[in-house]
Amino acid sequence: MLRAAVDIADKGGIESLTMRRLAEVLGAEAMSLYYHVANKDEVLDGMVDVVAQEINEVVAGIDAAPAGGEWTKAMRARILAAREVLLRHPWAPWVFETRTTASPVVLRYYDAVVGLMRDAGFSYDLAHHALHALGSRVLGFTQELFDPGGEPSDAEAADMPEDIADQLPHLAGMLAEVGHDDPDSTLGFCDYQSEFEFGLDVILDGLDRLREGA
Amino acid sequence: MLRAAVDIADKGGIESLTMRRLAEVLGAEAMSLYYHVANKDEVLDGMVDVVAQEINEVVAGIDAAPAGGEWTKAMRARILAAREVLLRHPWAPWVFETRTTASPVVLRYYDAVVGLMRDAGFSYDLAHHALHALGSRVLGFTQELFDPGGEPSDAEAADMPEDIADQLPHLAGMLAEVGHDDPDSTLGFCDYQSEFEFGLDVILDGLDRLREGA
DNA sequence: ACCTGAACACCGTTCAAGT
DNA sequence: ACCTGAACACCGTTCAAGT
Numbered sequence: 001m002l003r004a005a006v007d008i009a010d011k012g013g014i015e016s017l018t019m020r021r022l023a024e025v026l027g028a029e030a031m032s033l034y035y036h037v038a039n040k041d042e043v044l045d046g047m048v049d050v051v052a053q054e055i056n057e058v059v060a061g062i063d064a065a066p067a068g069g070e071w072t073k074a075m076r077a078r079i080l081a082a083r084e085v086l087l088r089h090p091w092a093p094w095v096f097e098t099r100t101t102a103s104p105v106v107l108r109y110y111d112a113v114v115g116l117m118r119d120a121g122f123s124y125d126l127a128h129h130a131l132h133a134l135g136s137r138v139l140g141f142t143q144e145l146f147d148p149g150g151e152p153s154d155a156e157a158a159d160m161p162e163d164i165a166d167q168l169p170h171l172a173g174m175l176a177e178v179g180h181d182d183p184d185s186t187l188g189f190c191d192y193q194s195e196f197e198f199g200l201d202v203i204l205d206g207l208d209r210l211r212e213g214a
Numbered sequence: 215m216l217r218a219a220v221d222i223a224d225k226g227g228i229e230s231l232t233m234r235r236l237a238e239v240l241g242a243e244a245m246s247l248y249y250h251v252a253n254k255d256e257v258l259d260g261m262v263d264v265v266a267q268e269i270n271e272v273v274a275g276i277d278a279a280p281a282g283g284e285w286t287k288a289m290r291a292r293i294l295a296a297r298e299v300l301l302r303h304p305w306a307p308w309v310f311e312t313r314t315t316a317s318p319v320v321l322r323y324y325d326a327v328v329g330l331m332r333d334a335g336f337s338y339d340l341a342h343h344a345l346h347a348l349g350s351r352v353l354g355f356t357q358e359l360f361d362p363g364g365e366p367s368d369a370e371a372a373d374m375p376e377d378i379a380d381q382l383p384h385l386a387g388m389l390a391e392v393g394h395d396d397p398d399s400t401l402g403f404c405d406y407q408s409e410f411e412f413g414l415d416v417i418l419d420g421l422d423r424l425r426e427g428a
Numbered sequence: 429a430c431c432t433g434a435a436c437a438c439c440g441t442t443c444a445a446g447t
Numbered sequence: 448a449c450c451t452g453a454a455c456a457c458c459g460t461t462c463a464a465g466t
Contacts, residue, residue: 133413
């Protein structure tokens with residue numbers, strides 16, 4: 001049932017996941033679901049468990065590799081592996097954010113993350129701050145809002161009108177330059193993967209410096 | 215109308231904002247709204263404009279202060295001021311995230327942010343990376359997921375069952391220590407404001423170091 | 429130009445009733 | 448123990464009709 005729910009969301013987006021559709025895919029006749037589950041939120045709870053379980057399985061194979069390496073390497077590999085799982089489930093960030101109770105499977109992931117930092121010499125206090133600083137990045141995603149200086153929106157397209165460009169001189173300048181440097185970004189799209197890694201490295205480096213100073 | 219929509223969301227949460235309720239508050243009889251607006255998304259678009267406008271007004275007064283100071287001070291003050299506005303509109307983060315088109319008012323905010331970095335010697339390229347690294351933090355919020363090691367959930371409460379604590383040794387240890395240090399966090403709540411500032415400073419410091427190295 | 433009532437196509441969910 | 452049909456209370460939205 002959870003597997004079916006994940007499939008629906010993967011294929012048609014999270015908004016296409018309705019109780020009626022889920023029952024249909026399962027062959028059941030609609031409202032039978034409520035015998036097995038209290039409400040739709042419980043389905044969503046189960047779906048984050050599925051994704052978190054997937055992440056835990058993937059990182060289990062990763063952790064062995066950078067055994068002698070620095071902790072930032074291990075953390076980086078772990079987070080990027082988690083990100084790959086997340087990219088297969090584009091609805092997952094939204095569902096993660098809307099959950100109010102902590103899934104035990106997610107807690108297991110966080111426990112391993114704290115363990116990794118502890119092994120690297122972090123105090124519990126600093127590890128706690130570190131989790132907050134990383135935020136959702138520790139699970140491999142960030143919310144992209146409207147993508148500053150990247151979207152091919154009417155206000156930022158290459159043919160940005162003169163009068164609007166005058167009102168936003170710095171964005172116009174930035175777009176012109178960033179757009180020119182990278183042939184793939186002429187349409188204004190950013191490379192989300194490398195931007196994610198950039199931000200991640202800034203934070204990991206900063207945390208490592210704090211670890212050394214402590 | 216937008217003001218009324220913001221009021222409803224402020225008081226009853228974003229889920230209490232329905233077209234019928236909005237019309238009721240406005241004195242109109244329900245479906246008249248569709249003469250002035252194409253659909254509900256257009257209302258939500260307008261609401262982020264209201265909030266962004268509020269932010270722009272607040273930061274306009276802030277920017278003058280740290281004139282001779284370092285850019286990180288000015289950026290920090292700007293972002294924390296934006297955060298105060300956001301805290302008055304708890305629904306705003308969710309609405310910001312769901313928008314697909316960039317509001318001109320938000321673009322104005324980002325333009326000023328890029329301008330601030332340009333004045334500090336940032337290249338357009340680094341400023342672009344910086345925006346991505348800051349993500350939603352530049353507007354004053356982060357998504358808190360389930361709050362690692364903080365929520366008074368059944369799995370993490372002070373009376374965490376022995377068997378669960380055994381499965382999550384690092385989280386249990388962290389919770390015990392962090393919970394003890396701060397008398398206000400005995401219930402497991404984190405101080406979101408100081409965690410926000412911690413993460414923000416990590417990123418700003420890291421960006422400043424990259425600026426110097428460039 | 430502006431508003432309205434009735435209706436449509438959808439939700440999640442309840443509940444009494446079936447096997 | 449498990450499933451179902453009919454119904455309820457809500458959505459956003461359409462549309463023909465009013466002033």
